[in-house]
Ligand code: COA
């Protein structure tokens with residue numbers, strides 16, 4: 001079973017009614033109604049009400065609907081979590097998770113149909129990635145979302161064009177997510193106007209193994225969807241690998257030659273996954 005596509009996850013301040021309305025027709029796979037960093041303190045209560053109303057009203061079609069709440073240690077955290085849990089969006093995204101105990105506490109009030117997604121954005125979390133991800137076995141945790149702006153703030157690392165200062169955090173978070181079967185989404189790209197740098201970081205996200213990327217502006221969706229969709233040539237090669245292993249003469253073999261390249265049973269598994277991802281995207285886009 002392959003998860004539904006989560007190539008593009010667009011954040012918007014839940015205080016911005018216009019943005020929420022717009023999101024109902026944007027081609028992103030995930031809509032994240034933010035109550036946290038994008039919302040000023042004076043607008044927190046209004047944003048919470050608008051987010052809850054948006055879930056009630058629906059109209060988001062195939063898009064997965066997520067509410068990002070304020071942390072439990074803020075004046076709004078408790079009310080956010082209570083209201084968001086009662087509204088039952090597809091998932092609730094929680095900030096600054098540091099431990100498996102944080103995951104358990106955030107997960108406890110959720111309805112069984114609501115998933116928990118955790119921001120990975122603190123220095124402390126980097127040293128607990130395995131145990132945080134392992135909490136998926138006993139809680140509703142299903143996804144990690146990188147918070148690279150907060151990581152930069154906390155560590156004082158700079159967000160360079162190539163993101164080198166974040167390589168360790170990004171690849172360890174991906175490894176922890178994979179070990180425990182979580183989806184993992186890359187952090188945002190702050191430059192709204194520059195499509196070339198967006199493409200470079202999207203490609204880098206694919207290279208790191210991310211399932212998709214969080215976004216801040218509608219202009220970023222199309223390119224992100226394209227880069228996080230398997231390329232037609234990749235899918236064609238994957239189908240060729242699957243077909244080759246199915247040939248009678250290749251039964252029982254561990255390694256064969258396909259179009260001039262070595263293919264092992266591990267490549268067969270990867271090929272099946274890639275084709276399943278491509279099929280899931282096609283189905284989602286047809287819905
Ligand atoms: N989601 C949905 N719609 C959005 C949007 C978003 N993230 N960002 C902009 N839009 C809409 C605007 O409402 C506007 O709609 P309109 O044409 O109907 O008026 C249109 O897209 C163009 O917006 P634009 O003028 O280019 O954006 P801006 O300069 O007003 O705002 C930001 C820029 C960064 C403030 C805004 O894009 C934003 O709030 N992004 C999300 C921030 C966020 O949620 N951060 C938290 C996670 S890091």
Ligand code: MG
Nearest residue numbers: 037121147150
């Ligand atoms: Mg943050």
